[in-house]
Each structure stands twice: as structure tokens, then as C-alpha cells.
Amino acid sequence: MAQNWAGTDIGKTHHYCAVLDAGGVQLLSRRILNDESELLELIGDVLALGEDVVWAVDVADGMAALLVCLLLNHGQKIVYIPGLAVNRASAGYRGMGKTDAKDAIVIANQARMRRDLQILEPGNDLAVELRVLTDRRADLSAEHTRKINRMRAQLLSIFPALERALQLTNIGPLLLLSGYQTPSALRRAGRKRLELWLAHRNVRNAETLAATAVEAAHRQHTQLPGESAIAQVVHDLALEVISCRRTQLRPQLRTDE
Numbered sequence: 001m002a003q004n005w006a007g008t009d010i011g012k013t014h015h016y017c018a019v020l021d022a023g024g025v026q027l028l029s030r031r032i033l034n035d036e037s038e039l040l041e042l043i044g045d046v047l048a049l050g051e052d053v054v055w056a057v058d059v060a061d062g063m064a065a066l067l068v069c070l071l072l073n074h075g076q077k078i079v080y081i082p083g084l085a086v087n088r089a090s091a092g093y094r095g096m097g098k099t100d101a102k103d104a105i106v107i108a109n110q111a112r113m114r115r116d117l118q119i120l121e122p123g124n125d126l127a128v129e130l131r132v133l134t135d136r137r138a139d140l141s142a143e144h145t146r147k148i149n150r151m152r153a154q155l156l157s158i159f160p161a162l163e164r165a166l167q168l169t170n171i172g173p174l175l176l177l178s179g180y181q182t183p184s185a186l187r188r189a190g191r192k193r194l195e196l197w198l199a200h201r202n203v204r205n206a207e208t209l210a211a212t213a214v215e216a217a218h219r220q221h222t223q224l225p226g227e228s229a230i231a232q233v234v235h236d237l238a239l240e241v242i243s244c245r246r247t248q249l250r251p252q253l254r255t256d257e
Contacts (some may be wrong), residue, residue, distance in 0.1 A: 003052045008067065008109025009086075012060035015039075015067060016138045018104035019046055019053075020112060029101055039067050043074055058083045058103070060120055063068040072122050079117040082108050089223040144244045151177070151198035151237040158227045158234075159183055171245065172203040176213055181231035185219035 004027065009016040012034070019028040027049050033040050046053055055065055055071055057076045071078050089106050111117060146170050155163040157184060166173035176198060180186050188192065191214045198206035 003054065004050045004109045006046050006053055006055045007104045007105040007106065008055065008057050008112060009059055009107060010067070011100065012063050013093060015064075016100035016104045017042055017046070018101065018108050019049060020105070021050075022112070024100065024109065024112065026105065029104070031100070034063065034066060036066060036070070037216075039070050043070060043076070043182075044148040047074075053077070054079060054111055056081055056107045056117070057120055058086050068120060072120070072203045074188075079111050080120055081107055081114075081117060085110065089163040100242070128154075138182040140244055144241060147237055147241045147244065151234055154230050154234050154237065156183070156231045158224045159216070159220060161219045164183045165212050165216045168241075171242065172198065172205070172209050174242050174245070175201050175203055176209060177234055179235075180213065181215040181234045182227055183220045183232075185224070187215050190214065244255065 002020055006019045008018075008198060015032050015034060017028065017030050017032060018026060021027055028043065028046065030045075032042050045083060055075065055076055057068065057078060058081050060080045062067065082179055086106055087102055089110055090103065127146055152163055152168060155177070162183075166176070168177075176194075179197060180189060180194070183200060189197070189219075191210050194214060195206050195210035198210055
């Protein structure tokens, strides 16, 4: 039985599929919604042209996940062609602009002509879960860093001595900033009261942290412009970073100074 080659240009909401026969003659060209019913209809129509089909995609996961899963569930052979390879091959197709239809043909032709392409196998659920969790952890880490940098900038504009004294990658200083953000507030609280406040929230080395914060407060008696509004922003950011950190580091979270 003659083999056909189905190249699919993957998109977020729609894919474009082109089917070529062994001689490179186009048998089908179609834009498809990234939706299970439409993808199943496409698979049926392609198999109706000939059941010996090699499918080729330029994306292997993410927005291609539903199509790939459906094809594997139907026992179809799928090969992966990196987008860079598709772009390079496209340069050799004269008279055709950059379109999804053109890319689908290029993908099908590359699959037809090459024998060095990676074959996609049924996914291991654990591997997929680990990839998703790893991506989520990376997102949380980036968000954590962004919020800390913004909090440092805000604190620096009203209380530079405290910004300089605190290690804001630790939970203890973040908890402190969720309650106290200005020199006057820390002086009113005093070292002993602040130490008890921190200890009640399970901050390790509460005594040292309280002494450091109150000492910084006694080095600044000038209230800088916008202190009240900026203090509220620091308070909110501290709570957001604590929440982000607890999600990111669970269950290894510590309350070290």
C-alpha cells in the first residue's frame, strides 16, 4: 500500500494540515480548529485517503498535545520536525509566501524525504507531570524574584537603612515587613515587643532580627515623601512573596532569619 505523508503546522487555536502522496502530489489541504471533534474528523478524512500514513508536526507538546494524543490513541506514526528546520526548508520554496498552508506542505515534504526525524512515542504520565511541575516552579521562581526586586526598590525609597540590613530572600525579614515598614513604626514597637511579635510567628533568631530592625530605625528620623502609600505597597508585596515562597518551596519552607 502506498504511503501518504500528513504535515501539520501547529497553531494555538487552529492547525493547518497538508497530505502528500509518495510522489509529492497534494491530496488534502485544510485548516482545522484545535478541537477534539474537528481533529477526529481530520484524522478520519486523512485515513480515508490511505491508511498507511506518517504524520509530521513542528511542535510536539503544549498546543499540539491534543492532536498528538489523538493520533497516538489511533495508533498513528508521528515524527517531529523542529520549527527551525521547517523555516530553513521553506526558503527553498519559491513563489510561495509565508503561510500556514505552505508550512504544512514543507513539513509533509520534509517527513517524506528525511529518515532522521524523531518519532514521537506515547507519553509517560509521570514525565508529563514532572515537566508541568518544573515549568510551574520556574514561573513561581521568576515571579518571586520580580516581587522581591520591586519590594526592595519601594523600601529603599522610604527606609534605605532597613533595606540594606535585611536579607529579603528569607522568610523572617518578609514577615517583619508584613507588619512594620517605617522607622517610626519600628521605634514605637521597640526591640522587645518586636522580638515577641516575631517569635509568635515562629521566626528563628527573632531577637537578632528585632535588634537589627530597631537599630536601623534609630538611624533614620526623617519621613520621606509618600511613606504611607509606599509602606502599604511594601506590606502587600511582603505577603505576596511569602505566599509565593511557601507555594514554591513546600514542604522545605523554613522561617530562618
